[in-house]
Amino acid sequence: MRSLVCVLLLSVLYIAAFPLSARSEDLKTLTLYHDSDYSNHYESAYAMKMGVLTALAEINNNVQDYQLTLIEKDNRGNANRSLLHMQQFLKDPNALVFIGGLHSPPYIKNREFINKNKLLLLLPWAAGGSITRYPSDDNWVFRLSVDDTKAGYRMAQFATQTLNCKNPLLLLEDTPWGKSNNNTMLKAFGDIKPQVKWFNWNTKINNAKLMLHQIKNTPAECILFVGNAIEGAVFINAMASFAKNERLPIVSHWGITGGVIFANVEKAIKSNLSLHFIQSCFSFLKTPQTALTKNVIAQSLSLKPTPVAPTELISPAGFIHAYDLTKLLLQGISQITLTDNTEHNRAKIKNALENLTMPVNGLIKQYQRPFAVWSANNIDAHEALGFDDLCMANYQPDGKIHIIENPIGNIE
Numbered sequence: 001m002r003s004l005v006c007v008l009l010l011s012v013l014y015i016a017a018f019p020l021s022a023r024s025e026d027l028k029t030l031t032l033y034h035d036s037d038y039s040n041h042y043e044s045a046y047a048m049k050m051g052v053l054t055a056l057a058e059i060n061n062n063v064q065d066y067q068l069t070l071i072e073k074d075n076r077g078n079a080n081r082s083l084l085h086m087q088q089f090l091k092d093p094n095a096l097v098f099i100g101g102l103h104s105p106p107y108i109k110n111r112e113f114i115n116k117n118k119l120l121l122l123l124p125w126a127a128g129g130s131i132t133r134y135p136s137d138d139n140w141v142f143r144l145s146v147d148d149t150k151a152g153y154r155m156a157q158f159a160t161q162t163l164n165c166k167n168p169l170l171l172l173e174d175t176p177w178g179k180s181n182n183n184t185m186l187k188a189f190g191d192i193k194p195q196v197k198w199f200n201w202n203t204k205i206n207n208a209k210l211m212l213h214q215i216k217n218t219p220a221e222c223i224l225f226v227g228n229a230i231e232g233a234v235f236i237n238a239m240a241s242f243a244k245n246e247r248l249p250i251v252s253h254w255g256i257t258g259g260v261i262f263a264n265v266e267k268a269i270k271s272n273l274s275l276h277f278i279q280s281c282f283s284f285l286k287t288p289q290t291a292l293t294k295n296v297i298a299q300s301l302s303l304k305p306t307p308v309a310p311t312e313l314i315s316p317a318g319f320i321h322a323y324d325l326t327k328l329l330l331q332g333i334s335q336i337t338l339t340d341n342t343e344h345n346r347a348k349i350k351n352a353l354e355n356l357t358m359p360v361n362g363l364i365k366q367y368q369r370p371f372a373v374w375s376a377n378n379i380d381a382h383e384a385l386g387f388d389d390l391c392m393a394n395y396q397p398d399g400k401i402h403i404i405e406n407p408i409g410n411i412e
Contacts, residue, residue: 027067028340031094035085036101036125038074041229043314044102044258045072048124050308051322052099054300059330064338068096075106082106086119095342097122097329097349099322102228102258104128104148104177107141115140120346122329124321125258127151128180132374132382139374142353144325144384146254148177151278152184154390155224158276159251160192161407162392165222167194169215169248171235172226174198181226181253195220203231208238216246225252229259236261236275240268249274251392257315262399269395276404281391282320282364283403284311292361296323316401324362328353328370328384331360354381364389 032052036045052070061068073085083106089095100107100123107114107121108128114121115134121141123131129148132141159165170185172178182196195218197211212235215223225235232252239247254277262269269275284293300319301307310319332352338345353371360367370384380386392404 027062027065029067029069029094030096030338030342030345031092032068032070032097032099033073033085033089033092033095034070034099034101035073035075035082035106036099037077037103038072039076041077041102041259043229043260044125044318045074047313047315047318048099048101048322050300050303050310050313051124051319051324052326053303054296054308054319055323055326055330057299057303063330063333066338070099075101075103077103077105079106079109083110083113086110086113086117090117090119093342096120096345099124099325100126102126102255102318104131104180105175107131108176108180111141118343118346118350120350122325124325125318127253127255128177129184130180133379134374135376137373137375139382140350142325142328142371142382142384144328144370145321146278146280146390147380147383147385148180148184150387150390151253152181153188153387154278154392155251155253156185156188158392159222159224159249160189163222163249163251163274165249166192167219167221168192169218169220169223170194170196170226171211171215171223172196172198173228173231174200177255178226185224194224199227199231199235201231203234205234205238208234209241211235212238212242212248216242216248220248222249222251225250226255227253228255229257229261232256233261233264236265236268236273240265240271240273244272247273250276252277254278254317257317257401260314262314262395266399270397276392276394279317279391279393279401279403280320280364280385280389281403281406283401284316284320285400286403293363296363320363324360324364324367325384327360327362328356328367331356331358 038045056068075082089098097120102125104126123143125145127146127148132143159168332349335352336348354373372381374381393401396402
């Protein structure tokens with residue numbers, strides 16, 4: 001009798017401790033793939049990952065009795081590795097959405113594959129203009145990030161109006177991303193015809209100094225730079241090696257903030273080198289903080305097993321964009337009924353994203369129907385951010401990113 005009582009008591013205690021509705025083993029799982037450069041630009045990959053996880057934690061990682069989990073997929077900046085991850089995703093019966101990473105080339109090169117295979121791709125970083133502009137209403141790529149078709153205009157505006165640069169020079173990485181920016185920036189400068197110089201990944205300091213020495217012997221008054229953190233640090237330090245009166249201001253795309261850069265250029269920054277770069281217009285450091293900002297910080301600090309402080313991230317924009325984009329995804333999911341057919345789920349989510357019925361409060365702004373069905377008459381249909389959401393920024397002496405408010409009377 002005593003044994004029976006003990007068994008019953010233990011059963012009651014087990015059920016109390018692990019109620020059926022809360023036991024993860026009883027929940028079906030849906031996976032979110034995060035394809036990013038975890039090897040060479042870990043800081044941005046990590047920031048995006050934690051932004052997604054923070055948004056998911058707000059709903060206990062559970063939607064419609066499905067457990068949502070994130071899988072890291074390291075593409076190392078290689079388009080073929082991203083393609084392999086996409087193929088794995090399409091074979092995974094639990095795969096729900098594919099979240100992109102820092103580099104644009106993997107999604108530019110594989111754009112046809114992505115859309116032909118109805119792979120639902122969400123972009124919180126990669127800025128290549130063509131990625132979201134697949135010429136069909138059957139367009140499966142959605143972005144909440146800097147968009148190159150607008151970034152070049154903001155950078156050109158800052159160079160000419162704020163820095164009063166009459167003779168800009170474009171220094172671009174020789175990749176599809178660099179070429180995408182070349183086209184936009186040449187349009188953005190209008191009657192000004194900047195010179196263009198190209199560099200390759202893994203350019204070393206001596207080659208960078210040689211290139212900059214050649215640039216100094218041209219009429220160039222400022223440099224508009226498009227590259228990532230590794231090459232960005234090389235060119236910034238190369239510029240800092242010149243006498244102060246021989247240096248040119250650098251206006252950079254935001255790729256330089258995707259990895260460890262401040263620690264590698266701190267001396268250059270503190271030597272009063274002129275360096276500005278583009279970001280979206282939200283900062284966790286802005287005061288007073290909104291209630292939403294405070295709640296997001298508190299949620300991220302309570303993440304298990306690894307809490308994160310968004311204010312300390314090296315690449316905070318990755319967190320900000322991924323958080324907001326995940327909130328839009330969750331709103332889209334709330335408008336459908338999930339099933340065990342993931343292809344069906346992805347199609348319904350795509351349609352829901354193009355027809356969000358409720359405003360979504362994000363860190364950057366409140367989103368009112370940010371997406372629509374893509375068409376040649378609405379080429380920004382899959383872009384959640386507009387020109388007014390892009391700001392210039394610089395590094396403070398402590399390495400924190402300071403957002404510069406846009407000028408009044410801002411015209412694209």
